[in-house]
Amino acid sequence: MPDFGYTLTKDRQLDYDRGDFRFISLVRSMEPSLDLCMGCGSCSATCSAAGFTDFNIRKLHTVIRRGDVEPVKTELRKCMFCGKCQLVCPRGVNLRNLILAMNRAIELLG
Amino acid sequence: MAKSVIVIGGGIAGMTAAGMLSRQGFEVTLLEKETETGGHVASWDRLFPDRRKASEVLEFTAEGMHTVHVAKGLSITGISRQNNEFTVTCGMQDAGSGMKPQFTSNAIVLATGFDLFEAGKKEEYGYCIYNNVITSADLEEKFKSGKGILTAEGKAPKRVGFIHCVGSRDEKVGNLYCSKVCCVTGVKQAIEVKEMYPDSVVFNFYMDLRMYDRNFEELYYEAQQKWGISFIRGRLSECAENPDGSIVIRTEDTLTGKPLKMTVSLVVLLTGFVPSAGTASVTGMLGLMTGTDGFVRSEDSHLKNNLSGIPGVFLAGAVKGPVSITEAIADARAAAALTSEYLRESGESHA
Numbered sequence: 001m002p003d004f005g006y007t008l009t010k011d012r013q014l015d016y017d018r019g020d021f022r023f024i025s026l027v028r029s030m031e032p033s034l035d036l037c038m039g040c041g042s043c044s045a046t047c048s049a050a051g052f053t054d055f056n057i058r059k060l061h062t063v064i065r066r067g068d069v070e071p072v073k074t075e076l077r078k079c080m081f082c083g084k085c086q087l088v089c090p091r092g093v094n095l096r097n098l099i100l101a102m103n104r105a106i107e108l109l110g
Numbered sequence: 111m112a113k114s115v116i117v118i119g120g121g122i123a124g125m126t127a128a129g130m131l132s133r134q135g136f137e138v139t140l141l142e143k144e145t146e147t148g149g150h151v152a153s154w155d156r157l158f159p160d161r162r163k164a165s166e167v168l169e170f171t172a173e174g175m176h177t178v179h180v181a182k183g184l185s186i187t188g189i190s191r192q193n194n195e196f197t198v199t200c201g202m203q204d205a206g207s208g209m210k211p212q213f214t215s216n217a218i219v220l221a222t223g224f225d226l227f228e229a230g231k232k233e234e235y236g237y238c239i240y241n242n243v244i245t246s247a248d249l250e251e252k253f254k255s256g257k258g259i260l261t262a263e264g265k266a267p268k269r270v271g272f273i274h275c276v277g278s279r280d281e282k283v284g285n286l287y288c289s290k291v292c293c294v295t296g297v298k299q300a301i302e303v304k305e306m307y308p309d310s311v312v313f314n315f316y317m318d319l320r321m322y323d324r325n326f327e328e329l330y331y332e333a334q335q336k337w338g339i340s341f342i343r344g345r346l347s348e349c350a351e352n353p354d355g356s357i358v359i360r361t362e363d364t365l366t367g368k369p370l371k372m373t374v375s376l377v378v379l380l381t382g383f384v385p386s387a388g389t390a391s392v393t394g395m396l397g398l399m400t401g402t403d404g405f406v407r408s409e410d411s412h413l414k415n416n417l418s419g420i421p422g423v424f425l426a427g428a429v430k431g432p433v434s435i436t437e438a439i440a441d442a443r444a445a446a447a448l449t450s451e452y453l454r455e456s457g458e459s460h461a
Contacts, residue, residue: 014363016372035334038319039343039365062366065340091331 019067023105027064030101034061036091043085043095053078057085061098076102112137113453114215116198117178118186118392121149122171122435123427124221126442127449129174131219134450139179139213141198143388147172147180149223151435155253158291158298158434159325167435184211186388189218189395194422194456216456217422217449220396220406221442222388224428227277227285227381235276235379236349242357243349243377245276246295259303259376263355267310267375270303271359272296273346274316278382287403289382289432293320296380297333304337312339313372315346315361323434344370349377383432396423405431416445422456424449 028034037058044050044058055078064072079099086095113136117128120142132138146152154164184200187210191197196218200211229237229245236243241262244252252259261267274296278289293316300312314333319341321327333339344361351357357377363370385393385404393400398418399407406429409417416424426445427438 012368014366014368014370016370035338036331038330038334038341059366062363063368066342066363066366066368066370068366 014063014066014068016067020069021067023069023072023109024064024067026105026108027098027101030104031094031098033091033093034065034098036093037061038091040090042088042090043093046084046088048082048084049078049080055079057095057099061102064102072102073106076106113217113456114139115217115219115449115453116141116196116213116215117219117221117426118198119149119221119223119388119427119429120144120147120180120182121221121223121427121438122151122167123223123429123438123442123445124149124219125168125171125175126439127219127221127424127426127446128178129171130443130446131449132175132177134446136450136453137179137215138175138177139181139215140175141184141186141200141213142180142182143185145183147182150226153247153250153254155250156298156302158294159323159329161298161302164435171439181211181213186392186395189392191420191422196422217424217453218396219424219426219442219445219449220389220392220398220418220429221426221445222392222429223386224383224389224432225386227283227289227384229276229379229381231283232276232280232379234348235273235346235377236351236357237379240349240351240355240357240377242351242355242375243379246292246299246378246380249299249378253299253302259306261355261375265375266307267303269311269372269374270300270313270376270378271346271357271372271374272300272312272314272378272380273359274314274319274380275345276379276381277384279317285382285384285403287431288320290320290322291432291434292380292382293318294323294326294329296378297321297326297330297339299378300339301329301333301337304339312337313374314339314341315344315359316341317343317345323436342370383428385429389429396420398423401431403431405429416441416448422452424452 049055083096117124117140128140187201188199198213344364408415424445426442
């Protein structure tokens, strides 16, 4: 059959009812300060990796809280672990440990 | 003879102004349309940010006005002013009695306050259509009843969604302004739900969180840190009901840039302020100016915010727009101080 190029577009919607919350539960148990995030974007604004890639740490830790774990593995590799995000966070979220916790959660959950 | 004041509106602002003027020796009459004074505060259970009982504030204020003549169940049908004397004509709320009480005074304090936005006007949110969509005022009534916060099916709520800015910052319902206290009310009520149902999961859907006053931001911090309440930035687009009565809400999670769908057991709409029907009617009778928001315009928003532009008519509380209870009390005291000054000065000049 000829390929006309028609495909089903993947749903972009965050469906909270079908979310995977094992990842975030584990991450939160290791770094509860993430609860204090107010979404200001200081972390992603100062991010060293964000200058060279499309890495957005704020978006990443927000989507995992909505139950979307799919982007974690590929995204987290872009982090340079410089720790500037943690220095600027006005709510004192321990972002370096958060990133370590996310890596640890990937190891544990596969 | 003591100079006299009529305070129109027996909510917290009117009660405060009436009490203060009465204690200064003026003859004060408080006119209230309902059968009881207390206004909106009377239907509130606990107050932000410290969650003290609303009844304590009301009792304290009521104690301060035992020398005030209170006339309840009245609707004002006319106000006239002649030689610095005001005459307020009333009709009884239950028509047909034939009585037309009249009151005269040397000054008027206007404290006709606000009404809550009718949430049913946002039809897409399903208030009055879906049983598990309630307002912040309904929730407060449930808190007050002490019977718990159950869904329409009589179950403890598993997930609760608070919707900020209902009827506020929304030109589609004609209200461009921010009602300013709904944000902190949403945070307070979210905490109270978690307190009652620790296993429930609570979400607040907001556009901005305006934690403008002292200890508000701290309450928001507590909501996140101690109670694990989630704040999702995005305005609700619509609610839909599942066969089991639960509600599907759709919004954009604007911080991830993705549409979001979620099932909740209960939706709480944080309804904003609109000028009260009494404010609209009395404003017309006195010929006062209103802003585009429908609230009364003061002579000068910085320096003469309690002056109406008509000598002898003073403004107190939410008649000028959304205020917290703390602000309504402070504003009513300021209005009372200026009323008192006016009466003393006009007394000297006419002596």
